[in-house]
Amino acid sequence: MGSPMASLVATLLVAFMSLSLPFETTANYAYSSPPPPPKKLPPSPSPPHHPYKTTMESIERISEKLMSLRQRKKLDR
Numbered sequence: 001m002g003s004p005m006a007s008l009v010a011t012l013l014v015a016f017m018s019l020s021l022p023f024e025t026t027a028n029y030a031y032s033s034p035p036p037p038p039k040k041l042p043p044s045p046s047p048p049h050h051p052y053k054t055t056m057e058s059i060e061r062i063s064e065k066l067m068s069l070r071q072r073k074k075l076d077r
Helices: 004-020 056-076
Strands: none
16 A cells, blocks of 8 residues: 555645745736726617607598498498
């Protein structure tokens, strides 16, 4: 299984090497990190869409259709 003295020496050697390493490292970079990207504004909401725009012409057309439907109903009676 190996000699206990060899494993003790190996353990002490690993302990000495790990303890001789610095606990903290510092970096002195000449370059800084890039600036953050510019903030994007959310798109402005589009104006509401009104598919059935009320105009005088459309009101007249609707009223004409209603009148013709009423006349048909009267004729069916």
